[in-house]
Amino acid sequence: MSHGFLSPTGVEIAFVLVGVVTLGSAIVSVTTRRLVHAALWLVVALGGLAVEYLLLTAEFIAWVQVLIYIGSVVVLLLFGLMLTRAPIGRSPDADSGNRGVALGVAVAAAAALVWVVVDAFRTTWIELDGASAGTTKATGESLFQHWVLPFEALSVLLLAALVGAIVLSRKRAAEGDER
Amino acid sequence: MHLAYPAVLSALLFCTGVYGVLARRNAILVLMSVELMLNAVNLNLVAFDAWLSRAARSALPHDTLHSGQALTLFTIAIAAAEIGIGLAIVLAVYRNRGTADIDRLRDTTERGRTDGDGGDGGSDGSGAGAGSAGPGGTATGEKAEATA
Amino acid sequence: MSTITLAVLVPLLPLLGAVAGLLLGRVAPGFTRPLAVLPVLASLGLAATVAWRQGGGKPIDAVTELTPTGSVPIELALHVDGFAALAAVLVTLVAACVQIYSTGYLRHDARYPSYAALVSLFTAAMLLVVYTGDLMVLLVGWEVMGICSYFLVGHYWETPEARAASLKAFLVTKAGDVPFLIGLFALAADAGSFRITEILAAVERIDHPTLIALLLLAGVAGKSAQFPLHTWLPDAMAGPTPVSALIHAATMVAAGIYFVARLLPLFQASQAAMVVLAVMAAVTMAGSALAALAQDDVKRVLAWSTIGQLGYMTGALAAGDRSAAAFHLLTHGAFKALLFLTAGVLIHAAGTNSLAAMSRMSGLRARVPDAYWTMTIGLLALAAIPPFSGFFSKEAVLVAAEHAATGDGGPVAAGWIVLTAGLLTALLTAAYATRLWLRAFRGRGAEAPAHGRQPFTMTAVLWVLAVPSLALGAAYGVLPDWFGGDSLAPGWATSLLATGIALVGGVITYATWRHTTAFAIGAPLGAVAAHPDADPGQVEAEAIASHTPAYGDVADAPDPADPGRLLLGPLHRHAAAGFHLDALYRAAFVRPVTAAASLVRFLDREVVETYVRGAAALPRLLGAAVRRAQTGNLQTYVSALLAGTVVLTVAVVLAVSGA
Numbered sequence: 003m004s005h006g007f008l009s010p011t012g013v014e015i016a017f018v019l020v021g022v023v024t025l026g027s028a029i030v031s032v033t034t035r036r037l038v039h040a041a042l043w044l045v046v047a048l049g050g051l052a053v054e055y056l057l058l059t060a061e062f063i064a065w066v067q068v069l070i071y072i073g074s075v076v077v078l079l080l081f082g083l084m085l086t087r088a089p090i091g092r093s094p095d096a097d098s099g100n101r102g103v104a105l106g107v108a109v110a111a112a113a114a115l116v117w118v119v120v121d122a123f124r125t126t127w128i129e130l131d132g133a134s135a136g137t138t139k140a141t142g143e144s145l146f147q148h149w150v151l152p153f154e155a156l157s158v159l160l161l162a163a164l165v166g167a168i169v170l171s172r173k174r175a176a177e178g179d180e181r
Numbered sequence: 182m183h184l185a186y187p188a189v190l191s192a193l194l195f196c197t198g199v200y201g202v203l204a205r206r207n208a209i210l211v212l213m214s215v216e217l218m219l220n221a222v223n224l225n226l227v228a229f230d231a232w233l234s235r236a237a238r239s240a241l242p243h244d245t246l247h248s249g250q251a252l253t254l255f256t257i258a259i260a261a262a263e264i265g266i267g268l269a270i271v272l273a274v275y276r277n278r279g280t281a282d283i284d285r286l287r288d289t290t291e292r293g294r295t296d297g298d299g300g301d302g303g304s305d306g307s308g309a310g311a312g313s314a315g316p317g318g319t320a321t322g323e324k325a326e327a328t329a
Numbered sequence: 330m331s332t333i334t335l336a337v338l339v340p341l342l343p344l345l346g347a348v349a350g351l352l353l354g355r356v357a358p359g360f361t362r363p364l365a366v367l368p369v370l371a372s373l374g375l376a377a378t379v380a381w382r383q384g385g386g387k388p389i390d391a392v393t394e395l396t397p398t399g400s401v402p403i404e405l406a407l408h409v410d411g412f413a414a415l416a417a418v419l420v421t422l423v424a425a426c427v428q429i430y431s432t433g434y435l436r437h438d439a440r441y442p443s444y445a446a447l448v449s450l451f452t453a454a455m456l457l458v459v460y461t462g463d464l465m466v467l468l469v470g471w472e473v474m475g476i477c478s479y480f481l482v483g484h485y486w487e488t489p490e491a492r493a494a495s496l497k498a499f500l501v502t503k504a505g506d507v508p509f510l511i512g513l514f515a516l517a518a519d520a521g522s523f524r525i526t527e528i529l530a531a532v533e534r535i536d537h538p539t540l541i542a543l544l545l546l547a548g549v550a551g552k553s554a555q556f557p558l559h560t561w562l563p564d565a566m567a568g569p570t571p572v573s574a575l576i577h578a579a580t581m582v583a584a585g586i587y588f589v590a591r592l593l594p595l596f597q598a599s600q601a602a603m604v605v606l607a608v609m610a611a612v613t614m615a616g617s618a619l620a621a622l623a624q625d626d627v628k629r630v631l632a633w634s635t636i637g638q639l640g641y642m643t644g645a646l647a648a649g650d651r652s653a654a655a656f657h658l659l660t661h662g663a664f665k666a667l668l669f670l671t672a673g674v675l676i677h678a679a680g681t682n683s684l685a686a687m688s689r690m691s692g693l694r695a696r697v698p699d700a701y702w703t704m705t706i707g708l709l710a711l712a713a714i715p716p717f718s719g720f721f722s723k724e725a726v727l728v729a730a731e732h733a734a735t736g737d738g739g740p741v742a743a744g745w746i747v748l749t750a751g752l753l754t755a756l757l758t759a760a761y762a763t764r765l766w767l768r769a770f771r772g773r774g775a776e777a778p779a780h781g782r783q784p785f786t787m788t789a790v791l792w793v794l795a796v797p798s799l800a801l802g803a804a805y806g807v808l809p810d811w812f813g814g815d816s817l818a819p820g821w822a823t824s825l826l827a828t829g830i831a832l833v834g835g836v837i838t839y840a841t842w843r844h845t846t847a848f849a850i851g852a853p854l855g856a857v858a859a860h861p862d863a864d865p866g867q868v869e870a871e872a873i874a875s876h877t878p879a880y881g882d883v884a885d886a887p888d889p890a891d892p893g894r895l896l897l898g899p900l901h902r903h904a905a906a907g908f909h910l911d912a913l914y915r916a917a918f919v920r921p922v923t924a925a926a927s928l929v930r931f932l933d934r935e936v937v938e939t940y941v942r943g944a945a946a947l948p949r950l951l952g953a954a955v956r957r958a959q960t961g962n963l964q965t966y967v968s969a970l971l972a973g974t975v976v977l978t979v980a981v982v983l984a985v986s987g988a
Binding site for chain 1 (some may be wrong): 182183184185186187188189190192193194195196197198199200201202203204205206207208209210212213214216217220223224227228230231232234235246247250251253254255257258259260261262263264265266268269270271272273275276281282283284
Binding site for chain 3 (some may be wrong): 098100103104106107110111114118
């Protein structure tokens with residue numbers, strides 16, 4: 003296959019299209035005035051990313067993405083929005099006064115990063131043929147052979163996070179009852 | 182596939198997340214933007230893993246550990262833990278202050294002589310605030326007022 | 330022990346007593362009284378021994394070089410002649426009496442240890458002045474006396490009068506001391522030495538005797554309270570009475586007279602200086618006697634009287650007769666100290682220092698019989714009634730003036746000036762002495778409060794001092810040998826004239842008093858300090874502090890029963906204020922200096938400090954600017970962080986790719 007710069011394989015076209023959707027929904031998510039809509043647009047972005055993972059033959063990660071991110075993280079965010087009585091409709095003060103600076107910094111960072119990345123990887127291609135290294139089987143083998151220790155450490159981390167979240171969100175005894 | 186596509190997409194998503202962190206007022210929206218940033222990183226990791234694990238036939242560096250994918254999994258897990266804790270903190274703040282606006286959480290402000298931000302207590306090391314050392318603190322405070 | 334050793338010990342013992350007193354005052358308070366009294370008593374004995382051994386013969390000289398200075402060396406020299414020996418006996422006698430008196434007067438005073446030590450130090454300084462033969466050492470003693478006088482006059486420093494008076498005394502005497510110092514240096518430069526004997530030997534060689542004499546006279550005027558630098562002495566009465574007795578009667582004010590007497594040949598070398606001296610003496614004598622007649626405060630009467638009597642001594646010196654001045658110095662020292670000490674007893678008994686209040690009090694004489702009799706003796710000596718000592722010494726002065734007037738002694742003009750002023754002053758002296766006696770002891774009205782017997786230490790010394798006041802005049806035959814001068818015998822003409830004038834003055838005053846006493850009934854007046862059992866010192870402090878609130882003025886009281894008002898007529902108001910010299914000095918010197926001081930303060934605060942504050946303003950502005958970055962807003966912090974990171978990244982990339 004040719005490696006011309008504009009070699010239009012199907013994967014690339016699909017990737018670009020899904021990427022545009024992802025990026026667009028991400029932008030909407032950070033700019034919309036309706037807070038709940040922002041969470042929902044985030045779902046779209048995360049879903050788009052899951053499709054991208056599939057296109058990059060990382061199946062296991064794609065489904066983990068869907069499960070964890072879309073399934074629980076966004077739900078948590080929605081819970082957070084509800085518990086902090088976020089306004090359901092259009093909220094006039096969804097953006098702080100830092101908008102201008104934020105836009106400037108983001109655009110500058112984007113320009114710098116994109117330019118550096120494009121310049122560095124001008125002639126690099128990903129080989130997507132051959133045996134996929136992203137199957138569940140392959141991932142599992144790799145995880146439990148080479149990455150066992152970090153995996154266990156991660157589980158301890160998750161436990162700590164669990165305990166911490168419970169402690170933090172517990173109401174003080176004096177606040178509620180007369181005990 | 183050209184590596185530039187996922188890399189550029191990742192960079193753009195990351196900067197979108199940066200904008201969100203810097204521009205949004207509600208703390209939960211900030212957390213959402215942080216998730217965007219983490220996901221951009223994940224995409225980067227997956228793309229590079231895909232590139233590096235297939236490069237056996239050339240002289241490029243060869244990765245048999247699939248570290249990119251492993252790290253992606255770990256990142257997802259850690260992001261989940263982080264969002265849990267983050268939301269717990271936001272809830273605690275909301276309960277204490279009645280608001281989740283980042284703008285209102287200004288405990289480390291430099292205190293001038295006339296402002297008092299929503300009754301927040303002065304924080305240490307931030308200028309001519311009320312000293313916590315009692316007479317020494319107030320004396321230096323008064324002295325600073327006198328010479329100022 | 331050789332006489333020189335004894336002479337050195339005479340000033341040394343009180344000095345050691347002072348140092349020990351200052352060091353041990355707090356630590357061992359039980360020792361302060363012996364440390365105050367014993368050294369000066371020992372000094373008295375030693376001074377008497379020195380005087381007896383010297384006997385008016387050849388002066389005792391001893392010298393050792395203290396430090397070479399490149400031009401005129403400073404030497405520690407001792408020069409004890411008859412005059413010095415007798416003066417030292419007087420000083421130690423009065424100092425001993427004052428110290429003993431003070432043990433009773435300031436019985437419970439908290440600052441007694443430092444007071445006694447300062448009195449001892451003062452005594453040592455005066456003895457140094459008396460015995461020394463070197464002008465620099467004399468200057469040291471002179472200045473130490475000045476500073477001790479500041480401390481002692483300001484003893485009751487809780488009262489504003491004492492604070493002001495001590496500062497005034499210090500400043501006025503220093504105003505005279507600056508020309509004095511310049512004069513000393515000029516003198517030593519011309520004569521080649523600081524030693525008095527060498528200066529006197531080199532009198533003809535001095536180039537500008539008038540200038541030097543006038544410069545030295547400035548210091549003498551300040552120290553001896555002569556016109557125009559006399560204004561500090563009446564106000565210095567705000568100090569304790571024993572201090573007034575020591576400093577303002579017998580010693581410090583006599584130091585100026587003593588100095589001129591020692592260096593008289595130098596002054597005689599300049600006719601102009603002698604005439605100036607005579608005019609100074611005359612103005613002082615007459616003015617002070619008029620002022621004394623108008624004073625309400627007992628001590629101020631005595632203060633003005635001191636100024637006048639010192640004028641007499643100055644007049645004798647102007648007429649060229651040092652022995653007469655010395656004689657009057659000795660007798661005046663005795664009777665004026667006596668008068669001040671009796672005044673102290675009187676103030677304690679009456680509870681007030683105001684004559685107006687005392688004249689409305691009866692029975693004061695019975696309360697303090699010792700003070701009554703000794704004060705009478707003292708006043709008679711002051712008024713120069715024979716056979717008291719004052720008569721003989723004043724006669725000596727008038728005879729000297731007569732001799733000068735007839736061409737026999739000093740300049741003729743000086744002689745006439747002194748003679749006329751002296752006779753006028755004799756009249757006025759008798760007048761104010763009589764007024765004092767009548768107002769204090771012949772008052773009519775409520776009974777004086779009974780405070781019990783006065784302390785024995787206070788009354789005993791009165792009698793000790795009454796002896797020379799009474800009898801020292803009889804020594805007029807012997808003293809000329811000591812002073813090395815002419816005869817001191819009274820002349821017939823002057824004695825009849827002067828005594829007659831004095832008696833006339835006394836009689837007129839008595840008659841006026843009889844006339845004006847009737848007015849007292851319509852004008853009740855008087856403020857009495859209400860501390861029947863307090864220390865005499867405390868009573869005096871209260872009396873001084875309450876005089877102005879009670880009578881509106883520190884010197885005068887609006888009393889129609891005062892014979893002085895009638896006698897002085899329209900002059901009374903001016904005389905009471907010392908002829909407004911204080912107001913003149915205030916306008917001419919004090920106001921400009923305070924104005925200059927406030928100008929300097931303004932410049933310092935507004936001009937110089939503005940620069941200082943301006944220098945501080947810049948860092949403060951910078952700091953404020955930097956502090957504004959600390960908004961507490963998380964998003965601004967992160968924005969700044971990220972922006973900086975982006976910039977750094979771009980820079981690194983450009984640098985790497987460029988390289």
